[in-house]
Amino acid sequence: MNQNLIEKFIVENEYTKLWIEDGIMFGEYKEDVTIDLTAAQKVVSDRIKLCKNIAYPFLGTTQGLQNLSKEARxxxxxxxxxRFMKKLAIxxxxxxxxxxxNFFLKFNHPAVPTRLFTNQEDALKWLKEDL
Incomplete structure (x- = not known):
């Protein structure tokens, strides 16, 4: 596959790397990153640009995350x-x-179905149920 085509499906900023693969959007934090409200808004803005008004199931990892403020949560x-998330696997x-x-799920009640996983395979299986 042409490398230029692959790059169009990846968005990277100072906080995260986001990409779409096999009908699922993925997100991973940069190493030792702190996410406050401003950073959270930037991450969401870039995710929305990447999805081009199409809702995707989303798999996000917490690896690399140093701190997530209350306002960001x-x-x-x-x-x-x-917005434009079908469901969220963390x-x-x-x-x-x-x-x-667990704190996020208990107190923030995400607006989409959300589950916490300890391995990516189980998370992907759950996300693919709706594809």
């Missing part, structure tokens, strides 16, 4: 923060990430 869970890589993920 609240924003990510809103209708605006989940893959945690450590016990601390799992604790943050």
């Amino acid at each position: 609240e924003y990510f869970s809103t209708e605006e923060g989940t 893959v945690t890589t450590s016990s601390i990430d799992k604790m943050v993920g």
Whole structure:
């Protein structure tokens, strides 16, 4: 496949790398990144640009995430923060990430169906149920 075509399906900013593959949008944080409200808004804006008004299931990983502010968590869970997401799978890589993920689910109630996973295979299986 032409490398230029592949690059059109990847968006990268100072906080995350986002891409679409096999009908699923993926997102991973840069190493040791802190996400505040401004950063969360940038991530969502870039995700919306990448999806081009098409709703995708989304797989996000917490690896690399150093800190996620209360305001960012609240924003990510809103209708605006989940715009063009069919559902959200969060893959945690450590016990601390799992604790943050559970906190997010319990207190922020994302506007789309959301589940926490400890491995990517299970997350993908759940996301692909609707494809």
